[in-house]
Amino acid sequence: xxxxxxxxxxxxxxxxxxxxxxxxxxxxxxxxxxxxxxxxxxxxxxxxxxxxxxxxxxxxxxxxxxxxxxxxxxxxxxxxxxxxxxxxxxxxxxxxxxxxxxxxxxxxxxxxxxxxxxxxxxxxxxxxxxxxxxxxxxxxxxxxxxxxxxxxxxxxxxxxxxxxxxxxxxxxxxxxxxxxxxxxxxxxxxxxxxxxxxxxxxxxxxxxxxxxxxxxxxxxxxxxxxxxxxxxxxxxxxxxxxxxxxxxxxxxxxxxxxxxxxxxxxxxxxxxxxxxxxxxxxxxxxxxxxxxxxxxxxxxxxxxxxxxxxxxxxxxxxxxxxxxxxxxxxxxxxxxxxxxxxxxxxxxxxxxxxxxxxxxxxxxxxxxxxxxxxxxxxxxxxxxxxxxxxxxxxxxxxxxxxxx
Numbered sequence: 001x002x003x004x005x006x007x008x009x010x011x012x013x014x015x016x017x018x019x020x021x022x023x024x025x026x027x028x029x030x031x032x033x034x035x036x037x038x039x040x041x042x043x044x045x046x047x048x049x050x051x052x053x054x055x056x057x058x059x060x061x062x063x064x065x066x067x068x069x070x071x072x073x074x075x076x077x078x079x080x081x082x083x084x085x086x087x088x089x090x091x092x093x094x095x096x097x098x099x100x101x102x103x104x105x106x107x108x109x110x111x112x113x114x115x116x117x118x119x120x121x122x123x124x125x126x127x128x129x130x131x132x133x134x135x136x137x138x139x140x141x142x143x144x145x146x147x148x149x150x151x152x153x154x155x156x157x158x159x160x161x162x163x164x165x166x167x168x169x170x171x172x173x174x175x176x177x178x179x180x181x182x183x184x185x186x187x188x189x190x191x192x193x194x195x196x197x198x199x200x201x202x203x204x205x206x207x208x209x210x211x212x213x214x215x216x217x218x219x220x221x222x223x224x225x226x227x228x229x230x231x232x233x234x235x236x237x238x239x240x241x242x243x244x245x246x247x248x249x250x251x252x253x254x255x256x257x258x259x260x261x262x263x264x265x266x267x268x269x270x271x272x273x274x275x276x277x278x279x280x281x282x283x284x285x286x287x288x289x290x291x292x293x294x295x296x297x298x299x300x301x302x303x304x305x306x307x308x309x310x311x312x313x314x315x316x317x318x319x320x321x322x323x324x325x326x327x328x329x330x331x332x333x334x335x336x337x338x339x340x341x342x343x344x345x346x347x348x349x350x351x352x353x354x355x356x357x358x359x360x361x362x363x364x365x366x367x368x369x370x371x372x373x374x375x376x377x378x379x380x381x382x383x384x385x386x387x388x389x390x391x392x393x394x395x396x397x398x399x400x401x402x403x404x
Contacts, residue, residue: 008332009311009331009332009333009334010333010334010335011332011333012310012328012332012333013328014327014328015078015081015082015327016078016081016082016328016330017082018082018083018306018308019306019335021306021307022307022308022335023083023084023086023305024306025293025305025306025307026083026084026086026293026306027086029292030090030091030121030287030292030293031086031088031089031090031118031292031293031294032089032090032091032092032093032284032287032288032292032293032294032295033089033091033092033093033118033294033297034092034093034094034095034284034294034295034298034301034302034303035072035093035099035114035296035298035301036050036095036096036097036296036297036298036299036300036301037068037094037095037096037097037098037101037102037298038050038051038068038096038097038298038300038316039051039052039053039054039065039068039096039098039101039102040053040096040097040101041053041098041101041131041134041169042167042169043056043167045165045166045167045232045233045234045237046166046167046195046198046226046228046229046232046234048229048231048232049096049097049300050097050299050300050314051096051097051098052097052316057316057317060317061317062316062317062318062319062320062321062324063317063320065102067316068298068316068319068320069106069109069110071316071319071320071323071324071329072110072113072297072298073110073113074323074324075297075323075329076113076114076297077117078323078328079117080117080118083118083295083305086118087119088118088119088120088121088124089118089119089120089121089124090121090123090124090125090283090287091124091125091126091127091283091284091287091294092114092120092124092125092126092127092284093128093284094110094111094127094128094129095128095129096129098129098131098134099128099129099130100134100135100139101134103139104139104140104142104143104146105142105146107128107146107148108142108145108146108147111126111146111147111148112146112147115147120147125150125282125283125284126147126148126149126150127148127149127150127151127152127282127284128143128148128150128151128152129152129153129154130151130152130153130154130178131153131169132154132155132170132174132175132177132178133170133174135181135182136181137181137184137185140181140182140184140185141184141185141186143185143187144186144187148187149187149188149189150187150190150191150282151182151187151189151190151191152190152191152192152193152220152222153175153179153190153191153192153193154168154175155172155176155192155193155194155209155213156168156193156194156195157172157194157195157198157201157205157209158172158175158176158208158209158211158212158213159172159205159208159209160172161200161205162200162201162205162209165198165199165200165201165234165243166195166198166234167233167234172212176212176213176215176216179192179216179217179218180216183217189219189220190218190219190220191219191220191221191222191282192213192216192218192220192221192222193222193224194209194210194213194221194222194223194224195223195224195225195226196209196223196224196225196226196251196254196255196258197225197226197246197248197250197251197254198226198246199234199238199243199244199245199246200243200244203250203253203257206254206257206258207257207261210257210258210261210262211261214262214265219276219280220267220274220275220276220277220280220281220282221258221262221274221275221276222273222274222275223255223258223273223274223275224273225254228245228246252393255392256389256393258275259275259389259392263275269353270352270353271285271286271351271352271353272387272392272395286352288348289348289349289351290349290352291304291341291344291345291348296311296312298312298319299312299314299315299316299318299319299329300312300313300314307335308333308335308336309333309334309335310333310334311330311331311332311333312329312330312331313329313331314331343403345360346360346361346365346399346402346403347399347403350385350395350398350402351387351392353386354384354386355384355386355387356384356385356386357383357384358380358383358384361385361402365402365403368401369402371401372391372398372402376388376390377390377391377394377398378391
């Protein structure tokens with residue numbers, strides 16, 4: 001939720017107020033909170049998220065951890081005023097960056113402020129992302145004591161030369177040990193993030209990563225193909241010829257290997273890039289994909305309520321300055337039309353195992369469904385359209401054909 005490039009959008013009001021029509025959609029729906037922690041010990045070469053190392057920030061006023069925590073606390077107060085009596089929170093997701101560069105007590109303090117402001121549903125899912133080299137058994141136990149029940153570790157690869165290309169600082173063993181520590185600490189659900197298609201990565205390398213990840217026994221696995229983003233160090237290295245360009249012809253093989261291995265191990269796909277043991281699907285991400293409301297806290301974070309989407313200023317200093325002045329930190333926002341919301345629903349829900357209700361489609365779009373089914377890309381059953389494995393491999397093309 002915090003990409004490096006923000007949309008243009010329209011100006012957001014200084015007080016962050018939302019239209020009455022958007023607020024009217026809140027009653028009876030779940031409410032999520034995303035908290036973006038922008039700090040990293042060092043930036044990975046492939047990453048274009050809104051993150052900053054200490055060297056990037058250079059100790060500038062308004063950019064310390066204390067400044068950040070004060071600013072998020074102020075934004076929580078602002079959100080409470082804007083959203084009225086909405087709540088309690090059904091999901092909380094702390095992402096980054098590296099959230100666990102903050103002390104467990106500091107992350108617990110953020111969660112406590114959200115709890116005090118909105119309340120937490122009895123079965124709320126509370127997640128933090130973590131780098132394996134930024135946690136210890138003690139810090140993980142402290143996070144559970146603070147109220148976190150789900151953790152997502154960025155393993156990315158279990159092969160040293162692949163980690164080196166990605167400029168990840170942890171060892172494979174450290175990441176896999178972190179899963180064991182999280183289990184012992186009492187986390188209800190443990191997830192691993194993987195990346196395939198790194199320059200120089202072979203199918204054998206990828207299978208080694210899958211075997212290692214499954215050997216650790218997580219409850220949830222996300223597997224994403226590497227996208228080389230312009231402006232990143234990785235893109236520059238490829239352009240200079242220091243690294244080969246990713247072989248996109250292999251991506252289908254990587255994906256099929258992941259799906260086969262995860263399915264055989266008892267994980268079910270529930271979104272194109274996500275697999276889980278029953279009951280361990282990420283409810284926060286499902287809320288994104290099904291259009292539920294959430295507020296995004298922190299520099300560069302995005303929020304969405306009732307068809308109104310907004311995004312905060314990116315730099316921690318500007319974010320802190322605005323909130324210290326009593327202003328909302330939004331850089332811009334957009335209000336989606338009913339037609340735009342319908343198209344977005346198609347874009348997102350067709351990627352889910354639950355499928356897209358066929359009645360969301362126009363008559364012209366429904367007329368294209370039999371061709372997708374005949375081509376083995378989708379199944380239309382019980383009033384829903386669901387992608388086959390081949391359809392998942394070609395999901396973007398399927399959606400273009402459906403909406404064209």
